[in-house]
Amino acid sequence: MTVPYRPPADVAEARRVQEELRSRVELAGPGPSAPTAVAGLDVAYAESGDRLAAAVTVLDAVGLDVVDEAVHVGRPAFPYVPGLFAFREMPALLAALDKLTVRPDLLVCDGHGVAHPRRFGLACHLGVVTGLPAIGVGKTPLVGSWEQPGPRRGDWAELRDGDEVVGRVLRTRDGTRPVFVSVGHRIGLDEAVERVLALTPRYRLPETTRTADRLCRRALVVGGDPV
């Protein structure tokens, strides 16, 4: 899946691109079809901050075993600006996705989807650009307010920004901090939460992001960096 993508030259251009792509987000799912190959995406940075490794792991939706994986080592494509975070990692993530042999049915991103100031976080960006259904799973909030969800796995609370429900604060494990789930592209919030719970049988974060996290960190070490 080769997808054309050019990083913006500056903040102004990034915001224009973001606004243009935002109109293409689909907040509902395509249908009842259950995903079989779920991809996890994550990026690790070198201490210097001038090098990064983007990883994608594809897991069987049922057994949660890794059926394919790919990494791409490169440089950040944009400075870190809250709200424009996606531009930083998009090129490397797309390059990694390009190397996959197995085409995923769903992308699980470490970052938010529509739970974003302009409703277009990394998960939306990746979903729209690739055309694949995508879910955003953030570890910390970016926008919105919420009531503390119950203490048990599966308990949740609405994440709302003003009058809009932009996601769900979901407890994936008893007694641990919740994660922030939001729609990225072509999937509904209920199904997104359902998928996240299916991917967290044991740990707080989805197995997809855990495997991708280990992969990109390893790639960064093998590539030679830790002083």
Next chain:
DNA sequence: GCGACAG
């Protein structure tokens, strides 16, 4: 005006 701010 001040503070907050995914990774």
Next chain:
DNA sequence: ATCTTGTCGC
């Protein structure tokens, strides 16, 4: 994201 020691708990 990354830098960091010990510590509490299963």
